[in-house]
Amino acid sequence: MSKYGVMVMGPAGAGKSTFCASLITYLQLNRRSAFYVNLDPAAESFEHQPDLDIKDLISLEDVMEEMKLGPNGGLIYCFEFLMENLDWLTESLDSLTEEYLIIFDMPGQIELYTHIPILPTLVKFLTQPGNLDIRLCAAYLLEATFVVDRAKYFAGTLSAMSAMIMLEVPHINILSKMDLIKGQIRKKDMKRFTTPDTTLLDDDPADIGRKKPSSDLEEHSADPQDKDALMSGATFKRLNTAVAGLIESFSMVSYLKLDCTDEDSVQAILSYIDDCIQFHEAQEPRELAEEEFEE
Numbered sequence: 001m002s003k004y005g006v007m008v009m010g011p012a013g014a015g016k017s018t019f020c021a022s023l024i025t026y027l028q029l030n031r032r033s034a035f036y037v038n039l040d041p042a043a044e045s046f047e048h049q050p051d052l053d054i055k056d057l058i059s060l061e062d063v064m065e066e067m068k069l070g071p072n073g074g075l076i077y078c079f080e081f082l083m084e085n086l087d088w089l090t091e092s093l094d095s096l097t098e099e100y101l102i103i104f105d106m107p108g109q110i111e112l113y114t115h116i117p118i119l120p121t122l123v124k125f126l127t128q129p130g131n132l133d134i135r136l137c138a139a140y141l142l143e144a145t146f147v148v149d150r151a152k153y154f155a156g157t158l159s160a161m162s163a164m165i166m167l168e169v170p171h172i173n174i175l176s177k178m179d180l181i182k183g184q185i186r187k188k189d190m191k192r193f194t195t196p197d198t199t200l201l202d203d204d205p206a207d208i209g210r211k212k213p214s215s216d217l218e219e220h221s222a223d224p225q226d227k228d229a230l231m232s233g234a235t236f237k238r239l240n241t242a243v244a245g246l247i248e249s250f251s252m253v254s255y256l257k258l259d260c261t262d263e264d265s266v267q268a269i270l271s272y273i274d275d276c277i278q279f280h281e282a283q284e285p286r287e288l289a290e291e292e293f294e295e
């Protein structure tokens with residue numbers, strides 16, 4: 001029996017946990033079953049209590065104290081511990097039926113998605129037919145306010161692409177917190193953000209506020225502490241153009257828009273997730289139980 005799941009990922013503060021909560025609320029309102037797995041050992045408060053919480057396996061606080069590690073090193077330790085104790089996941093997830101959408105809420109430390117092979121191993125374990133056999137979709141969130149600074153937007157897009165290549169599962173990218181940029185970006189321009197386009201670098205509003213050295217020579221003589229000058233010179237522009245060109249040539253990343261305060265927006269994202277994992281195709285016709293019918 002297949003299981004279905006979504007792994008919600010992205011940089012710190014991108015809105016992952018809020019999206020998980022909105023998704024669970026939406027599923028519940030629509031009589032669908034959700035199983036919420038918190039894999040962020042630093043998360044403290046939740047809108048919906050997790051059905052499975054990594055903190056019951058290992059606590060980041062204890063790790064930091066006992067192993068004398070900082071928060072990032074501590075997190076990596078927690079994930080290495082999880083990888084040695086995968087039975088803990090199997091015990092709880094194995095009995096779930098295909099009716100459930102398993103939602104994994106991930107931590108925001110970017111190194112987890114870029115240069116450490118822990119996540120690919122975890123994803124392989126979750127999806128392999130011999131193990132949990134979950135049809136998994138990755139949802140990578142990037143905050144929509146990044147579009148205001150093109151360098152940040154392309155750097156974020158590069159991290160989304162790196163996660164896509166690393167994980168090798170169906171993947172959707174999401175621009176979260178769309179409500180925060182409402183009215184700031186014209187509809188016509190928004191299309192250029194949902195499918196990244198190198199010409200976006202030509203009209204970067206963040207450039208306006210930055211000092212502009214007129215040449216590389218001037219840039220190199222700039223004060224190395226002056227971040228504004230460092231991030232506006234010709235070399236920085238060339239780097240961004242190269243990154244944007246790479247993203248465009250791979251042509252892998254496009255974004256869906258999400259505003260967690262809007263139910264229709266959550267529904268639209270869910271329909272993409274369902275489609276990626278072919279959720280509806282596995283569902284049996286179901287008659288309402290007597291109590292549900294009376295309700």
Ligand SMILES: Nc1nc2c(ncn2[C@@H]2O[C@H](COP(=O)(O)OP(=O)(O)OP(=O)(O)O)[C@@H](O)[C@H]2O)c(=O)[nH]1
Pocket residue numbers: 011012013014015016017018019040043106107108109176177178179180258259260261
């Ligand atoms: N305006 C607005 N704020 C949002 C939205 N989604 C999340 N936020 C806010 O963004 C902040 C971070 O949200 P979280 O859901 O905790 O983000 P996260 O990605 O889980 O953060 P970490 O787990 O720490 O990496 C909170 O203050 C949320 O209220 C949204 O759609 N719109």
Ligand SMILES: [Mg+2]
Pocket residue numbers: 016017018040043105106107
């Ligand atoms: Mg979170």
